[in-house]
Amino acid sequence: MRTLGIDIGSTTSKCVLLENGEHIIGSELLVAGIGTIGAGKIMEVVLKKAQLTLSEIDFVMATGYGRRNFEPANSELSELSCHAKGVLFKNPLVRTIIDIGGQDAKVLRINDKGILENFMMNDKCAAGTGRFLDVMANILQIPINELEKSAELAEKPAKISSTCTVFAESEVISQLASGETVGNVIAGICNSVASRVAGLAKRVGIEEEVFMSGGVAQNGGVRKALEKELKVPIQWSETSQMMGALGAAISAYEQVKKERCI
Template sequence: MYTLGIDIGSTTSKAVILKDGTEIAASSIVVATVGTDGVSQALDNVMKESGLTQADMACTVATGYGRQTYDGADYQVSELTCHALGVHFVCPGARTVIDIGGQDAKVLSLNEEGRMVNFVMNDKCAAGTGRFLDVMANILKLDISQLETEAAKAVKPASISSTCTVFAESEVISQLASGTDIPDLVAGICQSVATRVASLAKRVGVREEVCMSGGVAQNGGVRNAMAKELGVEIYYDKRAQELGALGAAIYAYGKSSQS
């Protein structure tokens, strides 16, 4: 049995095909905002990789910021539920999930079965999100993928005190003009994200194991800063950005198995 999970985020579209609820048959990540053909591209990619068609899918579940924009799904499910399922699949021991996406940040508390029992989220401000990192990378003339390596070179991480993206942008430009080294600025930016999201985590209550999901999880600078801020080891899976789509495919499998 094959099931399909589609995660339509604010900046990327992800698709995962799951075989018999246990094996990832294909996956795809396409950088594209909601309202573009990103979903179609992601679907084309997984179908080509797997050699399957939409007709082979026993069930399709859409999740994410733009899930209601896709009418080809059998179910539309909250990204909170899907990230919980996806993280439990790759890290069964996870009890706290930190999901930093393009436009929001969420912290989930899971029970032993991997079910979400509590959560808190920030979707009102770009600070502490992927969008914040994109803005800062643009100011520093860096690709987002360079932030981790630059942060690792830092000697004296800069202090970014502003919690608002607009004010933090001015603060970084000012420090850049005054001669602060770019690695120190990048480390300060990563620390700023970690501090912001760690405050959410502390509201939920941090229980180990702690796992990060979402695109920002790929940034080692943020992961390391988060680990120091919370005083725990942060688990990270290479499929972190796909975990919402994976969880959607798992949810689809559960629905198909019941019928």
């Protein structure tokens, strides 16, 4: 049985192809804007590499921002459920999931049966999200994937007090103009994101083990700052950004089993 999960995010589309609910036989990520064009392209790429056609896929499950508008999908599911399933597939012992995406940040607490017990989401402001980091990287004219290295050079992280992206942008420019080092500013930016997300996590209630999903999980500066704020180790994976798509593929498999009474 083959199922496909597709996570249509605000800045990227992710796709995972699963066989028999446990073997990943294909996965891809494509940076794309809002809409489902990127999702369609990435699905084609995954199917082509697996030498399969859409008609050979038993079920397609969509999740993420664009999940309701992706016509090839057989059904759609919230990213909360999908991230939980994807992370538990990687590590069944995880009880808290921190997901920082392009436009929002979510903290989920799940029990030993994988059931969502509590969650908090920041989707009203870009602060504490991947978008915030993108804006700051653009100001500093540094590639987003190099922020971690620059943050490691910090001697004393700058204080970014503004909680609004627009005001924080002005604050960063002012600090640089005052002679603050780039490393200190970047470390301050990472600390600012971590502080915002830690606030959500503390309201949810942190329970170990903790796993970080979403694209920002790849930023070691933010991860380390979060560990310091929460005083717990944070797990992550090179495939952290694929957790939503993986969970969607698993959910698709479970749906087919239910329909066929397997």
